Amino acid sequence: MRKFIYLAVIAASALILIQSCSKSSGGGTTPTNTGTTFDRKGMLTNISTNIIIPAYTAYQANTTTLDAAVTAFNANPSLTTLTAVQAAFKAAYLQWQSTSTFEFGPAAQIELRVNTNTYPADINQINSNITTSTYNSGLLANLAAKGFPALDYLLFGTGADNNAILVQYTTGANAAYRKTYLAALSAELKTNATTVLSAWTSAYKTTFVNADGTDVSSSVGYLTNQLVFDYEILKNYEIGIPAGVQSMGTTFPQKVQGFYSGISLQLLNQHLAALKNIYTGASGLGFDDYLISANAKYSGGSLNDGIIAQFAAASAKLQNLTDPLSANIQSNNTAVVAAYTELQKLTVLLKTDMTSSLGILITYGDNDGD
Amino acid sequence: MLNTITTKLNTSFKVSKHIAPLAVLRIAFGSIMLVSVVRFILRGWVSAFYIKPKFHFTFYGFDWVKAPGAAGMYLLFALLIIAAILVTIGLFYRVAIIAFFLCFTYVELLDKTTYLNHYYFISVTAFLMIWVPAHRYFSVDVLLRPKLLVNRIPGWAINIFKLQLILVYFFAGVSKLNYDWLIAAMPLKIWLPANSQLPIIGGLLTQTWVAYAFSWFGAIFDLFIGFLLLDKRYRKPAYVMVIIFHLATAWLFKIGMFPYIMIFVTVIFFSERTHIKIINFFKLLLPRTASHAPAQYRLPQFKANFIYGLLVLHFAVQVVMPFRFLLYPGKLYWTEEGYRFSWRVMLMEKGGTVFFHVKDPKTGQKSEVINSQYLTDFQETQMSTQPDMILQFAHFLAAEYEKKGIKNPVVTAESYVTLNGSGSRLFIDSTVNLATEQETFGHKKWIRPFNN
Numbered sequence: 001m002r003k004f005i006y007l008a009v010i011a012a013s014a015l016i017l018i019q020s021c022s023k024s025s026g027g028g029t030t031p032t033n034t035g036t037t038f039d040r041k042g043m044l045t046n047i048s049t050n051i052i053i054p055a056y057t058a059y060q061a062n063t064t065t066l067d068a069a070v071t072a073f074n075a076n077p078s079l080t081t082l083t084a085v086q087a088a089f090k091a092a093y094l095q096w097q098s099t100s101t102f103e104f105g106p107a108a109q110i111e112l113r114v115n116t117n118t119y120p121a122d123i124n125q126i127n128s129n130i131t132t133s134t135y136n137s138g139l140l141a142n143l144a145a146k147g148f149p150a151l152d153y154l155l156f157g158t159g160a161d162n163n164a165i166l167v168q169y170t171t172g173a174n175a176a177y178r179k180t181y182l183a184a185l186s187a188e189l190k191t192n193a194t195t196v197l198s199a200w201t202s203a204y205k206t207t208f209v210n211a212d213g214t215d216v217s218s219s220v221g222y223l224t225n226q227l228v229f230d231y232e233i234l235k236n237y238e239i240g241i242p243a244g245v246q247s248m249g250t251t252f253p254q255k256v257q258g259f260y261s262g263i264s265l266q267l268l269n270q271h272l273a274a275l276k277n278i279y280t281g282a283s284g285l286g287f288d289d290y291l292i293s294a295n296a297k298y299s300g301g302s303l304n305d306g307i308i309a310q311f312a313a314a315s316a317k318l319q320n321l322t323d324p325l326s327a328n329i330q331s332n333n334t335a336v337v338a339a340y341t342e343l344q345k346l347t348v349l350l351k352t353d354m355t356s357s358l359g360i361l362i363t364y365g366d367n368d369g370d
Numbered sequence: 371m372l373n374t375i376t377t378k379l380n381t382s383f384k385v386s387k388h389i390a391p392l393a394v395l396r397i398a399f400g401s402i403m404l405v406s407v408v409r410f411i412l413r414g415w416v417s418a419f420y421i422k423p424k425f426h427f428t429f430y431g432f433d434w435v436k437a438p439g440a441a442g443m444y445l446l447f448a449l450l451i452i453a454a455i456l457v458t459i460g461l462f463y464r465v466a467i468i469a470f471f472l473c474f475t476y477v478e479l480l481d482k483t484t485y486l487n488h489y490y491f492i493s494v495t496a497f498l499m500i501w502v503p504a505h506r507y508f509s510v511d512v513l514l515r516p517k518l519l520v521n522r523i524p525g526w527a528i529n530i531f532k533l534q535l536i537l538v539y540f541f542a543g544v545s546k547l548n549y550d551w552l553i554a555a556m557p558l559k560i561w562l563p564a565n566s567q568l569p570i571i572g573g574l575l576t577q578t579w580v581a582y583a584f585s586w587f588g589a590i591f592d593l594f595i596g597f598l599l600l601d602k603r604y605r606k607p608a609y610v611m612v613i614i615f616h617l618a619t620a621w622l623f624k625i626g627m628f629p630y631i632m633i634f635v636t637v638i639f640f641s642e643r644t645h646i647k648i649i650n651f652f653k654l655l656l657p658r659t660a661s662h663a664p665a666q667y668r669l670p671q672f673k674a675n676f677i678y679g680l681l682v683l684h685f686a687v688q689v690v691m692p693f694r695f696l697l698y699p700g701k702l703y704w705t706e707e708g709y710r711f712s713w714r715v716m717l718m719e720k721g722g723t724v725f726f727h728v729k730d731p732k733t734g735q736k737s738e739v740i741n742s743q744y745l746t747d748f749q750e751t752q753m754s755t756q757p758d759m760i761l762q763f764a765h766f767l768a769a770e771y772e773k774k775g776i777k778n779p780v781v782t783a784e785s786y787v788t789l790n791g792s793g794s795r796l797f798i799d800s801t802v803n804l805a806t807e808q809e810t811f812g813h814k815k816w817i818r819p820f821n822n
Contacts, residue, residue: 240738245736245737245738248737249736249737294560298793300793352794353721353794356560356720357791359563360564362747
């Protein structure tokens with residue numbers, strides 16, 4: 001027996017030599033954890049209290065205003081009430097950019113994101129809903145015929161100017177059902193917003209704060225996964241696909257978010273700022289503090305510095321563009337693609353560096369650590 | 371010394387032993403496999419891993435292993451359940467264990483996304499169990515055909531399992547003997563603080579010294595536990611350590627059934643007296659049956675020789691496989707060339723993102739690929755850090771774009787990987803057209819060096 005142990009020790013020592021010669025070089029850049037405990041619960045408390053719930057509160061107020069403006073417009077369609085609906089639409093759509101990330105818990109239950117913002121809008125489906133006077137919000141085919149993209153089309157895209165659009169709701173064919181449809185869409189947004197907000201303010205906030213682990217179904221796991229996922233939506237759908245980066249250079253300017261209202265870039269900037277705000281936890285504990293406490297490294301410096309710098313670099317490139325983004329794509333796509341490329345770099349930092357430095361699991365399934 | 375070892379091996383492999391440990395192993399392995407397979411189905415993984423994906427990452431040389439569709443997949447898993455039950459109770463044992471081995475291995479070969487060392491261990495154990503008479507004692511087979519009953523078997527039939535387990539632990543220990551694990555306490559320095567919410571020990575897990583203590587203890591445990599279990603003086607405390615170690619890892623990490631499988635299977639190390647006691651305990655729970663005069667298990671010489679040859683070959687492969695990485699240049703954890711099938715578990719925190727670009731050589735126009743159009747999250751995550759999978763997906767993309775009418779599409783991968791907190795860096799040479807690179811056992815020159 002003893003001989004077996006001796007043999008094992010000898011073999012092990014020989015192997016230590018082999019392995020340390022060939023592999024030690026990688027260790028020089030590994031971070032040294034400071035050993036301080038990061039208050040994950042504190043981060044969750046901060047983000048839910050100061051970011052998520054205020055976002056849903058504002059969003060619920062905005063959709064209420066929008067729904068009321070639609071009601072007023074339907075009762076008395078005029079250029080004034082139309083302009084009021086359009087303004088309320090823009091305000092709500094902008095607020096949605098700060099709300100879309102939190103697709104877990106109450107929002108995930110009603111699939112808020114796809115029900116609110118599936119674009120490009122399906123014009124044929126919308127028009128056929130109107131001509132046949134039927135709209136079933138539960139139908140899968142209606143995902144691209146509801147929410148903000150459908151409203152964007154109905155309020156901005158059904159005529160060359162507001163006078164022409166107004167006609168659609170007064171003397172145009174199917175004007176009555178068009179109004180009914182409009183009202184159904186704004187009401188659905190409001191109902192969904194109210195459902196999610198009340199779930200958060202009643203019980204879910206406590207659930208959220210208490211799930212303070214790091215696996216896939218912990219709140220940090222949800223938040224990280226959704227931060228990354230929503231960021232990829234921004235990168236791919238708000239700019240990449242329209243600019244043709246996934247279609248051999250063929251551009252699709254009409255696929256931008258908010259194509260008819262022409263506020264795509266404004267929405268994009270708002271979205272990026274909102275994601276950064278979640279990352280930094282506004283002025284409280286956020287992922288930035290978490291990464292600093294884990295002493296996460298990137299390219300010789302701190303990972304947090306790298307991420308903040310990349311947010312700035314991407315924003316700077318977006319400053320070179322102007323609304324409507326669809327026109328930019330047609331006239332100056334090089335600048336659009338340049339902005340996309342800068343945004344792409346941030347994907348890597350958030351998706352790979354951040355999750356890996358914090359040991360956050362991003363997929364289901366067993367693992368044995370490879 | 372070598373001489374004494376050879377004689378020792380010779381005697382311990384030929385000397386006649388009581389069959390009880392083998393019967394216990396059969397019941398332990400069969401029942402834990404039943405639990406594993408049922409758990410896998412209940413989690414929805416059959417569908418998520420084998421039915422839903424449009425593309426599978428097959429193993430090199432096993433492209434012919436194809437997912438048989440939803441009905442076929444569930445049939446395979448139904449067979450696995452039946453086989454696991456039959457193995458446990460020892461009915462139609464040989465057929466059952468062969469079916470289990472084949473079905474399980476087939477499923478594992480479908481997609482390397484789901485590769486886990488513990489699945490490999492299950493395949494290996496099931497393979498070894500084919501060659502031993504585990505059903506000839508305390509089994510339904512014996513109940514139906516009392517002539518099958520034997521009570522003495524040659525030592526090798528039990529000792530091959532001990533040897534296999536020793537190899538698993540020992541190589542797992544050896545793979546921890548490197549700079550990252552011992553000196554930098556990586557990846558535990560990342561993984562342990564991620565569990566700081568746990569009651570009682572949560573606060574400790576954020577301490578640096580705890581990461582070091584766990585790393586060193588883990589390495590020492592793996593290196594020596596197999597040998598300690600062999601010696602009857604240390605066996606009991608060693609087995610207690612096995613239980614504590616595996617339960618701790620089960621608590622801290624998402625490693626599924628592996629800890630419980632090891633706790634069950636390592637029972638084989640106990641003496642035949644202990645195993646007879648276990649069997650007697652089981653007998654108390656079952657109706658009494660008439661006993662038959664037991665006999666010594668004997669194999670015809672040609673069969674025995676065949677099995678000996680097979681086992682020698684098997685263990686030779688087992689001993690050599692974990693060292694094949696030495697044939698490849700570069701840092702093993704980075705290239706993962708020679709990484710699988712070597713009992714390297716929980717060794718690295720590796721993450722990556724990969725963007726594929728397809729270029730039409732005729733027009734020079736480029737497209738970025740949305741990987742999620744073709745891959746599940748799980749597949750994409752696994753692919754992003756493993757060069758052979760990146761190459762497979764590049765070939766798949768080349769074929770897809772050929773179908774779309776682009777001749778000889780150029781497929782490049784822009785990928786960033788971080789290893790044990792190194793910070794992400796370029797992983798694959800993003801100028802290389804992967805569509806024209808072939809998979810071989812040779813070194814992939816297009817993997818960029820870790821340090822640059």
